[in-house]
Every structure is written in C-alpha cells, then in structure tokens.
Amino acid sequence: MRVPVLYRAYVALSMVLVPFVARATVKKLQRADVPTYRAHERLGNATENRANGTLIWFHAASVGESLSVLALMTRMGEQLPSAHFLITSGTATSAALIEARMPPRCVHQFAPLDAPGPLKRFLRHWQPDAAIFVESELWPQMLRRTYASGATMALVNARMSERSIASWAKRPRLAAYLFDVFDLILTQNDAMAEAMVRLQAPAPKVARGQNLKSFAGPLPQDHDLIFEARATLGHRPVWVAASTHAGEEQGILAAHKRLLEQHPDLLLILVPRHPERGDEVLQLISEAGMSYSRRSSGDLPSGEVFLADTLGELGNWYALSDIVFLGGSLLPIGGHNPFEVAQSGATVLSGTHVFNFAETFSAMEAAGAAGLVAGKEDIPAQVNRLLNDTNARAKAIVAAKTFANGENSKLDTIAARLIKALKLT
Structure with a gap:
C-alpha cells in the first residue's frame, strides 16, 4: 500500500519534536516519583530482558484500558502456557496498578514515544510475535513499524468518539493505511464495527467483540x-x-x-x-x-x-x-x-x-x-x-x-x- 503524504509529514514532524516531547514526558514521570531509568523507557530504552520464546505485547493508555486487559492476558496465558507477555502504558498511575495485578510471565514497560528513535529501540529489543492494541490507541508510527517488524496485530475493545470518527473520515487514505495492519479488530458494539468499516478497516477482519472491562475481575481488597x-x-x-x-x-x-x-x-x-x-x-x-x-x-x-x-x-x-x-x-x-x-x-x-x-x-x-x-x-x-x-x-x-x-x-x-x-x- 502506498504511503500517504500525511503519514510522511507526521513522521518528519515527530523527528523534529521528539527531543522536546521526550524531555517533558520524562519530567512528568519523574514528578510522579518514577525513577529516571524507568522514565527513559519512554525513549525506547528497555529495563527488563526479553524472555525466550513467544512474546505477546499489549498496549493500552489509561488506567481503565490497562486493567481491562489483565484478565484477557491471564486467560491467554492459560491457553498458551509457554508464552510471555509485555504490557505498556503511559502513566505512573497505570504502571502502579498494573504491576500490582499482573498475571504470571508478564512485565510492564512505559510505552515508547511515537517517533522513529524510541520505536526502533523498543522493537529491536522486544521483538514481539504479536501485538494487541486496546481501545483507541492508534499511534501511526507505532502501528506501521510494529507491522513492518513482522508481528501479527489486533485491535481489541475498539472505540472512538464521534469527533474522532469524523476526523478519521476526513483522512480516508491515512485511515486505510493504518487499519490495514490489523489481522483482527474487535469492537465494543455493532455501531463501532460499522464505523470502523466506513473508516476503511478491512471488513472481513472487523467484528463485534465484548467490552473487556466486563472481565476485569473484582478489585483487590485489604x-x-x-x-x-x-x-x-x-x-x-x-x-x-x-x-x-x-x-x-x-x-x-x-x-x-x-x-x-x-x-x-x-x-x-x-x-x-x-x-x-x-x-x-x-x-x-x-x-x-x-x-x-x-x-x-x-x-x-x-x-x-x-x-x-x-x-x-x-x-x-x-x-x-x-x-x-x-x-x-x-x-x-x-x-x-x-x-x-x-x-x-x-x-x-x-x-x-x-x-x-x-x-x-x-x-x-x-x-x-x-x-x-x-x-x-x-x-x-x-x-x-x-x-x-x-x-x-x-x-x-x-x-x-x-x-x-x-x-x-x-x-x-x-x-x-x-x-x-x-x-x-
């Protein structure tokens, strides 16, 4: 598929802005008492070793999105007893809650910034066999570079606001370029499945799934x-x-x-x-x-x-x-x-x-x-x-x-x- 001009422009802009965004992002994590060496995970610098064998990467943004997939990871781990898992998120709050509730054979890292350098370092180290993105985490370079690495890819719990749908509809070539990477897209409801197809997602790969937050399990209690x-x-x-x-x-x-x-x-x-x-x-x-x-x-x-x-x-x-x-x-x-x-x-x-x-x-x-x-x-x-x-x-x-x-x-x-x-x- 031909690379859209908008994608090329986005990549160029990210290369210019990444030093400034990186500095601000690292400082924000430091203010939340995240150690500096861990804050640098946002630059693609891994702080854990990659386990041997199959690695499945889950990427989520917010606390709710992150916690919603932990039960799914656990169940996939039961069906794939030799697989290992990586979960990435962007905030100190999500990291603290994830690390307290992670399933076996799983590690957490802060997600790399959506820029060439951080993503190259991240993918070179982790080499995921499969990548699963949650809800509306559609960072253009993260999607395309993961796809280029050879990983199979899915979008789960997919949802977008009406504003986001309208915005993507104005950029059909870019939408098609990004949604083409997925082997499976599971939406939260039928309306969102129809919207994804209208936004150029491959219709045979789009289906209604389930709201993963229904599987999060009881909250921990003291x-x-x-x-x-x-x-x-x-x-x-x-x-x-x-x-x-x-x-x-x-x-x-x-x-x-x-x-x-x-x-x-x-x-x-x-x-x-x-x-x-x-x-x-x-x-x-x-x-x-x-x-x-x-x-x-x-x-x-x-x-x-x-x-x-x-x-x-x-x-x-x-x-x-x-x-x-x-x-x-x-x-x-x-x-x-x-x-x-x-x-x-x-x-x-x-x-x-x-x-x-x-x-x-x-x-x-x-x-x-x-x-x-x-x-x-x-x-x-x-x-x-x-x-x-x-x-x-x-x-x-x-x-x-x-x-x-x-x-x-x-x-x-x-x-x-x-x-x-x-x-x-």
Missing part, C-alpha cells in the same frame, strides 16, 4: 483494612460515590445533605476519580458544612463524609456498602465501569451520560442490575429507596452479580479467537 473500617462504622448505613469528576461533587454533596435529614447517621464515601484533586474536593466538603475524615491522612471512615483520596483502595470502599453511585455520568464524560461494582456485591447507580458503556448499562438496566438517575436532583430519591427497601436492594445486588458472572464466561472465547487470528498456535 481484608484487614475492611475489618477495621467495619469495626469503626458499627451499624452505620453507607453509600459510595466513586470516580467522581470536577463539577459532580457539589451535586453529590447536596444529595447527601438531603439524605442526612432522613438518615442522620448515614456516611458518604466520596472517591474522586483523580486522587490528586483531594484538596479541591475537601474544600467542597468543608463549604457544604459537613464533618469529614480523609484517607490520605490515614483516617478510617468517620464523620458525615469520608474522602477516599488514595490510589488502589477502591475495592475496600465498595466492600463497605451495598449502594454505589458511579461518577463521570452526571456530566457528558461517558461513565465508568459498572462491572467492578457488580462484582463487589453492590448495586449500581449512575447518571445518564454513559456513552462509553451505553450497551452495558442498557443490558444491566433491563436485567434489573443497574439504575440510572435522571440528574443530581434525583440521587437522594434513588439512594433513599435502596436504603429503605431491603428487598429491592438485595434483588438488585443479585441481578448485578448474575449479569457480571454471565459476561465473564465469554472470556475464553475471545482469548481463543485472538490466538487463532494472531497465529499463536
């Missing part, structure tokens, strides 16, 4: 911490508002204030999506006039609001409540993973802005496994209903767990399909 927290709470009722974003906490705190009128001993566990916003959220709690405790200060849940502004402890807070409201859904952000809530044994509430999980929430609603609130004003009524109606709450919890378990059974099929398409047997 049972000693949960025991201490329960002892501190006694018989207090608890609800959780998790993965909240700026502009959402005010409505959630207002809802909690109204709920306290009927349930004066009720505790809200408030978990901002980005823990570094802890001071900002604490100010909102203070302005709302409610007593609080704060996890990053070493506190256990107490007061009227417990600010859970730490990383990697969400599973503990889910274990303390039957009712979890998922943020990123009161504003047009797209929603967050309801499967983690369902697998923890809680009922799922969410706002209506859940386009990242549209099919999932639709199916869960139909099964009685999740409930959507009309807006922030509707939160008190929905939470109050679940607090007061023990039977309705228990029924919703069972429905959520049943739904999550049903999705999990499909993972073996996806693993086998990838193994066949990538010629790994």
Whole structure:
C-alpha cells in the first residue's frame, strides 16, 4: 500500500519534536516519583530482558484500558502456557496498578514515544510475535513499524468518539493505511464495527467483540483494612460515590445533605476519580458544612463524609456498602465501569451520560442490575429507596452479580479467537 503524504509529514514532524516531547514526558514521570531509568523507557530504552520464546505485547493508555486487559492476558496465558507477555502504558498511575495485578510471565514497560528513535529501540529489543492494541490507541508510527517488524496485530475493545470518527473520515487514505495492519479488530458494539468499516478497516477482519472491562475481575481488597473500617462504622448505613469528576461533587454533596435529614447517621464515601484533586474536593466538603475524615491522612471512615483520596483502595470502599453511585455520568464524560461494582456485591447507580458503556448499562438496566438517575436532583430519591427497601436492594445486588458472572464466561472465547487470528498456535 502506498504511503500517504500525511503519514510522511507526521513522521518528519515527530523527528523534529521528539527531543522536546521526550524531555517533558520524562519530567512528568519523574514528578510522579518514577525513577529516571524507568522514565527513559519512554525513549525506547528497555529495563527488563526479553524472555525466550513467544512474546505477546499489549498496549493500552489509561488506567481503565490497562486493567481491562489483565484478565484477557491471564486467560491467554492459560491457553498458551509457554508464552510471555509485555504490557505498556503511559502513566505512573497505570504502571502502579498494573504491576500490582499482573498475571504470571508478564512485565510492564512505559510505552515508547511515537517517533522513529524510541520505536526502533523498543522493537529491536522486544521483538514481539504479536501485538494487541486496546481501545483507541492508534499511534501511526507505532502501528506501521510494529507491522513492518513482522508481528501479527489486533485491535481489541475498539472505540472512538464521534469527533474522532469524523476526523478519521476526513483522512480516508491515512485511515486505510493504518487499519490495514490489523489481522483482527474487535469492537465494543455493532455501531463501532460499522464505523470502523466506513473508516476503511478491512471488513472481513472487523467484528463485534465484548467490552473487556466486563472481565476485569473484582478489585483487590485489604481484608484487614475492611475489618477495621467495619469495626469503626458499627451499624452505620453507607453509600459510595466513586470516580467522581470536577463539577459532580457539589451535586453529590447536596444529595447527601438531603439524605442526612432522613438518615442522620448515614456516611458518604466520596472517591474522586483523580486522587490528586483531594484538596479541591475537601474544600467542597468543608463549604457544604459537613464533618469529614480523609484517607490520605490515614483516617478510617468517620464523620458525615469520608474522602477516599488514595490510589488502589477502591475495592475496600465498595466492600463497605451495598449502594454505589458511579461518577463521570452526571456530566457528558461517558461513565465508568459498572462491572467492578457488580462484582463487589453492590448495586449500581449512575447518571445518564454513559456513552462509553451505553450497551452495558442498557443490558444491566433491563436485567434489573443497574439504575440510572435522571440528574443530581434525583440521587437522594434513588439512594433513599435502596436504603429503605431491603428487598429491592438485595434483588438488585443479585441481578448485578448474575449479569457480571454471565459476561465473564465469554472470556475464553475471545482469548481463543485472538490466538487463532494472531497465529499463536
């Protein structure tokens, strides 16, 4: 296939910009307490040896994308007992969570920048036999240079925003050049499969897959911490508002204030999506006039609001409540993973802005496994209903767990399909 002019221009521009981008990227990781030698993985400098034998490379960007593929890697590892795995991501947060939950025979590295030098060093060292890219991680040079290395390639959990689809549609030759590298493209839904074909992806290689976030498995829990927290709470009722974003906490705190009128001993566990916003959220709690405790200060849940502004402890807070409201859904952000809530044994509430999980929430609603609130004003009524109606709450919890378990059974099929398409047997 002829190389598009836009691709050539992109490569040339990346060669000019890479010194500046590299410096900024390394400094950002250093500020997040990543050792310098590891930050240089972004320049393609490996810090681990390549194991002998088959190596399967997974590349993801965000925390959610990274964690969503760990169960798939585990299942592929069970079907390919001699294979080894490499997973790359771009942030310190994703690295910390991945390294705590990696399956056997797996190493993590920070992803190389999308420029000739870093990619050449990376591919020369790792020599992956197969490469699996997650969701919307479509870096042009990474795709084409991996393809040129001889690796078989797949795109899983594929999704794009409407804006991204429109942008790619204006560049059909470039889209065709990039999507041609894949041996298999598994999308999250039928609409995305159709969009990929319209964007010049080879139709025979495109199919609807499954939202991999449904396979992420229960979040890790610290049972000693949960025991201490329960002892501190006694018989207090608890609800959780998790993965909240700026502009959402005010409505959630207002809802909690109204709920306290009927349930004066009720505790809200408030978990901002980005823990570094802890001071900002604490100010909102203070302005709302409610007593609080704060996890990053070493506190256990107490007061009227417990600010859970730490990383990697969400599973503990889910274990303390039957009712979890998922943020990123009161504003047009797209929603967050309801499967983690369902697998923890809680009922799922969410706002209506859940386009990242549209099919999932639709199916869960139909099964009685999740409930959507009309807006922030509707939160008190929905939470109050679940607090007061023990039977309705228990029924919703069972429905959520049943739904999550049903999705999990499909993972073996996806693993086998990838193994066949990538010629790994």
